[in-house]
Amino acid sequence: MIPTGIGHAPCHHGEILQGVFLDGDGRRCAGLVTLPMAGPGSHAAFVRRPGTAPGQLTVVPADRTKALRAAALAVAECAERTGQPLCGGELRLTGDIPVGLGMGSSTSDVIATVRAVAHSYGLRPAPDAVARLAVRAELACDPLMLDGRPVLFAQREGRVLEALGPALPPLVVVGCTLGRGAPVDTLSLPVREPCDADVRAFERLRALLRRAVATGDAGLLGEVATASAWRGQQTLDHPEFDTVTAIAGRVGAVGVQIAHSGSVAGVLFDPAAPGLRHRVRSCLRALDTHAIPTTRTFTTTTKELPHGPARRGGDRPSGPDTDRRPARLPAL
Template identity: 35%
Template sequence: MSWAAPGTCGEFVQGRLDGIDYLINSPIDRFSTATVRSARRPGIRAANPDRHSKVAQLLTMMGAPEAECDGMEIELNSDLPAGKGMASSTADLVAAMGAAMHHLGTTALVPDVCRSLIAIEPSDCTHIPGVAHVGHLCGRVFRCFLPPSGLRVLILDCGGSVDTVAFDRARAHKVYARHEREVRDALSLASRGLVTGDVQQLADAATMSARLSQQILPKPPFEEVERLARSAGALGVNCAHSGSVLGILYRPGEVKPSLLSELIIRELGDAVSIVGDHAFISGGIYVRRH
């Protein structure tokens, strides 16, 4: 048995209002998984060694003192590329936490998990069921929504990697302050789209937020990607506000992802690479029985 936590395609929207940095996350069907077992050699095994100390720190904060020496062997595997804005670190932490807490027979409240995750690093909080509007630097949960139905995303990588911790927040805050009205409008439109199930409103909000992000962490192919997406019948684009990916948002049946991928590759060449085509899903911790 293993536990899985979803990554994201960036965020639907992100900004800063009333002194609080916020985002609406965008969980997708691409995961980090963790398996835990009693072991002769307790510890954390992960493809990314940087995760070891963070996982141990989180487990200790969640009530598992000296987690690495508590008789557990935790094996982490991820299908999420690091440094791209796809919540790979959050997914690793959440999957490991779910597996370890089951092994220890303990549970935790969502707000406590949020605060613990954010004490380690900024977090998309994808352990929250549904789609969540959160303060990703303070751990506050503002609202939860059902995931959008009938919406998929073709994920493009613009190259390079971004350290979320080193992200230039001072620059971001200045941009959000200058464009407070757009920040409020994007949040309001995204919330309304999620409540009513209007994926066009959600895509419009995501595109608005992604355009603002161009003033903070520009992605050179953005304008051309948006143009090609519209020409192919897609609804809009979203981005990783502190990462390198862009997402083309579309309704299945209205756009063929294979043709869209061919168009992007033909028109943009090696300016982008195709990461994958994914559905938006509910956040949370998924149990997988082998």
Template identity: 40%
Template sequence: MPARAGCGVAIGHHGELVQGLFEDDGARLRRALVSLPCRQLKSRARFNASDSDHVDVLPGSCEKARRAAELTISRFARPGTGGDLVINSNIPVGRGMGSSTADVLASIQAVLDYMEIEAASDEVMRIAVSAETACDSTLFKRLAVLFAHREGIVMEAFRRPLPPIDLISIDTTPEVTVDTLAYEPARYDALEIETFRPLRSLLRSAIRHADARMLGRVATASARINERFLPKPGLDEIETIGGRFNAIGVQVAHSGTVVGLMFDALDPNAPMNIDGATDALRSSGFEPAIFRH
């Protein structure tokens, strides 16, 4: 084994653009999502081997990251290999912004980097799902994918990046922490499931043509479908304020607390509109934060 530290980094996200039930190639319905990557949010992991036969992690609360490191070692290294794993992250916890997935992916990458191994993305995702039951698609930084997050399967690779989006982030219930894994999966009715079919088609078209406004409409529709499962207080008001300042839509963390007011990053008026919407949100009692593409 190499006598050096292994390092890994993974980004967080700002919830989802779409989340629901979608048909795979065999017409089986799978829970899947498209995350909205947020490159300002990152988790960094550092792994050093030790004489121990297990992995110790700091902070100690990062149990999923520790589990991911041990699973990676079990898969690629000799039995009995242990080490020290250190996680540094600026991703808020319990907001639905991918904090645990980023920790898990960064940890897997740190162990692989230590062992000087390049693993296929599908193998990395299988380890990630084993470590935390469900994970997000933040491993795929450049190309948008429809990802079955409880199975670690890419259902559709759109072969293009998402159109650039600027975002105003609003934590609708900052006093509440959502445990993603304890949160019961949405039970969609037949009409909602049928609605996901055209939304998937519109999503595909929006990505293919880099149409941010269409993407915003898709995200808003998904947010509205999922509103009955985990309501976001103030969503109507946020959407109304967005309409006054040419926002292209809203998106939410479907198993979290944040709402994102979306703007086309290529619109020359976007900075002015974002400033206006931010002031209006503050006047309404919200505490917005801005994430630029």
């Protein structure tokens, strides 16, 4: 009997920093640093069907086409490594990552799939191997295969440009959604070729973030995230952005962050700041006053701060990979 392979991958809460950077050879390269978030994730189960044609691969839900491509690529690689013939199989995906908010739902599906297929062959792929297959499956991917380690990641190439350290400075994040949670069609956004000044600005932010991680400086990280969010806002043009940044300033937050490919955003707090709970409650009230939906309050050290009824588990709303529908993140 062929065992069922299983795999899991987390999500993230948008980006702390995203832009164009220089790699070790001085070449310009798109890169990002994501804000990890414990909780929601994608789960994959894969059953091989020996003796069936390689093309006989199915996925449930049927619209997860990127995950299906990842399964085909992973089967081909695992079969070659183990000396077994190619075959078909069935992939099943479950999870609770909201789609359309820029939280890496499709990458999470893909990574969970690669891990599940490998597990069915008795293999455990290294993160760089998972990243390579993920980029082939969806053209660009988030660094979710690194399980929360802060890195500057070249999303279109699937490689780490810089390991920033073991962990981000502790943060408390009040999550919210902009643009009424509508998906962001990244293909329709205007494309502007970065100039030398842009690259220099991103490299300065990279250096500041490196220092923030090395020293555990939440305030400095907040400055970097806000500067990156402001730059992203020049393209995304969320109407509530100025309101969120103003609220962050009034309640003593260290900054804001946004998803550069979605509508999720976060108001960032230093957990060591005096009167933290009062600040967080004031932030929640202010966002509510301005009709900006809040989602989840969490920390980068995985402890969550309750501010509403919990809602967990189950399948996230199904939607084609090319047209992700908005969904609310479970509120805590």
